[in-house]
Amino acid sequence: MSSALNDQAIPVLTFEELNDLPKGDALRPFGPDDLCYIQYSSGSSSSPKGILGTQKSVSANCHGITSFGMEMTDNDRGTSWLPLYHDMGLIGFLLAPMASQMSVDYIDPQDFTRRPITWLQLISDHKGTMSYSPTFGYELCVRRWRDDRELDLSSWRAAGIGGDMVRPEPLTEFEELFGKMGFEKGAFKPSYGLAETTLAATFAPMGQGLLKDTIDMERYERTSEAIPATDITPKEHQRTFVACGLVLPDHEIEIRDFDDKVLSGRSVGRICLKGPSVSPGYFRNKQATEAAFGADGWLDTGDLGYWLDDQLVVTGRFKDLILWHGRNIWPQDIEWAAQAAAPHRCGRACAFAIGGAGDEKEVMLLLECRTRDPQLLDEIYKAVMAAIRLEVGVPVRLQLVPRGTMIITSSGKLSRARVKDKYLKGAILDLQAEDNLSVVAADAG
Missing domain, CATH: 3.40.50.12780 (ANL, N-terminal domain)
Structure with a gap:
């Protein structure tokens, strides 16, 4: 134990040394509301x-x-x-x-x-x-x-x-x-x-x-x-x-x-x-x-x-519930449908609402991809959009993003609120955007 604490200002005492310490006041027990x-x-x-x-x-x-x-x-x-x-x-x-x-x-x-x-x-x-x-x-x-x-x-x-x-x-x-x-x-x-x-x-x-x-x-x-x-x-x-x-x-x-x-x-x-x-x-x-x-x-x-x-x-x-045209849409349904459509090429997904109030909201879906090949990205995009139309039945704006984009809490949960904030700040790369093609190509190379 002493060697493990060599660089720390923490004293290490043996039980014999503890017994030689002067006795203090009696320990005060905790109360139920302490x-x-x-x-x-x-x-x-x-x-x-x-x-x-x-x-x-x-x-x-x-x-x-x-x-x-x-x-x-x-x-x-x-x-x-x-x-x-x-x-x-x-x-x-x-x-x-x-x-x-x-x-x-x-x-x-x-x-x-x-x-x-x-x-x-x-x-x-x-x-x-x-x-x-x-x-x-x-x-x-x-x-x-x-x-x-x-x-x-x-x-x-x-x-x-x-x-x-x-x-x-x-x-x-x-x-x-x-x-x-x-x-x-x-x-x-x-x-x-x-x-x-x-x-x-x-x-x-x-x-x-x-x-x-x-x-x-x-x-x-x-x-x-x-x-x-x-x-x-x-x-x-x-x-x-x-x-x-x-x-x-x-x-x-x-x-x-x-x-x-x-x-x-x-x-x-x-x-x-x-x-x-x-x-x-x-x-x-x-x-x-x-x-x-x-x-x-x-x-x-x-x-x-x-x-x-x-x-x-x-x-x-x-707080995660998306209200769309009188329907209660669960983001998990959108995320799971997307991940199931391309399980070997995709990682985590995150769905949330953006834009105005009520029916003016737009449903956004971010999906992490394990590839940056433009042709594969196009195939993933089409497969995921088809799956969402079939299984969820709501219009969704899909953006394919690099691995590691999502923000995960200390307990392993997806933090939709922080991912949404990151997206609104423009801090998430769109793998299919024309102005990012050179970045994607460079990374792929």
Whole structure:
């Protein structure tokens, strides 16, 4: 330890030296409302804000995670690549395991992004039973699998999904591929949470797996009702969501419309939450606190969702919603359609509205490309535009952009607000623009 701190002005003491130090006053225990830490939000939809975590809120959420959400036992062992500066890594795989005395095997997040299969290898080698990831982590494992090793994932009883939208398609691919190596379909454990509730708010029941709900998006966009799709619903109008489970004990969730009327069933509205895990507010930001945290203790999460029986289904962020000619357009639908149209040549996508108010808005789509060949770019452009017309049915202005254009938060989420701001400032290169052809040609060469 001393050699590791040679260049730092940090003293290193042995236990014997500690015993020789003069005794001070008795330690003052923390009170329930005393500050535990300040967790800054990742800033996916706005500028980062400092979320106050109290001794009471953090302890309540750790208890809910360990006893209800994950149902931890003495035989459980965690595995994590999640960064400890983000709430899912800090609370889910550091503080909560410490509270329950569960062992955790860690790998560096950068090692995971370079070699994601090392995550699965660690679970296989150490018989890990619990691990978490956003959807993209499972998707990355499918893309990078080379069938060059043997894995045993039969011990993995809780494969948590959180931190972003739960997308069924890549998770189903993961089930099919790694099911051959012992991964159980029922092991998937979708959940919902946010830093304002410390971490977790809902968990799918253990063993349930992916509870899918396919709805008619055309009706949803026009009525805000999540009506189940039928055999006559065109495929391009279908969208499958995944239930994120039951609310934590001693917590409440309400789905409300914009007049604060409580909705039930399949009516889509604002997700509002109340309970002991909820933060008292934002650090030195009274305006933001008053906007999100009600005087009655209810938190407006900024997310939209509906009830599937007694389980919560999350449909997206209200701030990301694009209102176009009376329709509610989800940017994720546009982005996923674009990525599916040219998966081997394209990276991340970002959709947002620009221009005037109401029907004067224009839908913008930026799509990262892994090529700068003009002919390939033209092929990608035509394929993506055709896919969007078929699956989304709204006019979109598509701009193909270089890799690395998108702005990603510390938790791996796309920051649409910051990408939009970057675009409006003219700081994004259009790979197909005539005045950029020389730049593209030079880079290609």
